[in-house]
Amino acid sequence: MATDAADPSGPGGMLLVAATPLGDARDASARLVDAIASADVVAAEDTRRFRSLAAALGVTVAGKVISHYDAVEAARLPGLLDDVRGGRTVLLVSDAGMPAVSDPGYRLVAAAAAEGLPVTCLPGPSAVTTALVLSGLPVERFCFEGFAPRRGGERTRWLQTLAAEPRATVFFESPHRLADTLAAAVTVLGPDRRAAVCRELTKKHEEVLRGPLSELAEWAEEGPVRGEITVVLAGAAPTAAPTVESLVGAVQERVNEGERLKTAVAEVAEAAGVPKRELYAATLAAR
Numbered sequence: 531m532a533t534d535a536a537d538p539s540g541p542g543g544m545l546l547v548a549a550t551p552l553g554d555a556r557d558a559s560a561r562l563v564d565a566i567a568s569a570d571v572v573a574a575e576d577t578r579r580f581r582s583l584a585a586a587l588g589v590t591v592a593g594k595v596i597s598h599y600d601a602v603e604a605a606r607l608p609g610l611l612d613d614v615r616g617g618r619t620v621l622l623v624s625d626a627g628m629p630a631v632s633d634p635g636y637r638l639v640a641a642a643a644a645e646g647l648p649v650t651c652l653p654g655p656s657a658v659t660t661a662l663v664l665s666g667l668p669v670e671r672f673c674f675e676g677f678a679p680r681r682g683g684e685r686t687r688w689l690q691t692l693a694a695e696p697r698a699t700v701f702f703e704s705p706h707r708l709a710d711t712l713a714a715a716v717t718v719l720g721p722d723r724r725a726a727v728c729r730e731l732t733k734k735h736e737e738v739l740r741g742p743l744s745e746l747a748e749w750a751e752e753g754p755v756r757g758e759i760t761v762v763l764a765g766a767a768p769t770a771a772p773t774v775e776s777l778v779g780a781v782q783e784r785v786n787e788g789e790r791l792k793t794a795v796a797e798v799a800e801a802a803g804v805p806k807r808e809l810y811a812a813t814l815a816a817r
């Protein structure tokens with residue numbers, strides 16, 4: 531079992547994973563301000579945005595600033611780990627919100643933790659929890675799905691896994707794909723499933739739209755939709771357990787899209803909690 535000596539003020543190196551404001555710089559924590567001013571190295575998803583944030587906070591960046599976005603994350607690992615081993619403080623930040631949550635950062639945290647190097651987190655803004663609160667939906671239990679799949683078939687299959695999900699679901703989406711995703715959600719989840727579309731959270735043009743999927747899909751279709759988007763889906767209402775016969779159509783749809791029959795049966799059966807053998811036999815009988 532590995533543990534961290536999570537005291538940034540102590541001797542030795544330290545990896546600080548820090549949340550940054552979603553839009554309003556005033557949401558920056560006092561600990562983040564101190565870390566920006568004192569870190570030996572800052573690994574930033576976008577160095578220009580980071581320097582703009584520091585300027586907005588009136589903080590002078592004393593350490594070295596390097597880029598740390600998806601394409602260079604793996605290449606940056608050895609050097610950043612060397613910095614921590616050498617006794618330096620490395621501050622890891624993304625463009626907005628918390629690193630490693632659909633942003634670069636996971637690999638560095640995992641590598642540092644695997645070596646037993648000190649890692650701690652400076653908590654703060656998160657689009658996930660902000661959207662959940664503003665959704666007006668029951669969110670005592672929720673799951674986070676990252677970005678919605680881009681391709682139509684993958685998106686449909688992903689939505690099918692959420693059809694009976696009792697927890698609220700939160701995910702990110704591009705404004706250019708939002709209309710297609712909401713239209714697909716209407717088809718798969720039904721027009722009455724409640725949801726919320728949160729746009730530009732904490733920024734000047736923040737907007738939260740709440741309602742049934744059918745209304746939100748119509749709004750998105752009218753477009754254009756701009757800004758950063760976070761969507762919250764209400765959890766599914768409790769329903770009777772599906773029968774094997776009722777799942778045959780879902781299997782056939784996936785097979786028609788090119789998926790192997792055994793794979794489609796296995797995944798649909800597992801999601802619905804029915805025996806694979808029975809679903810396979812019912813699908814063959816339906817043919």
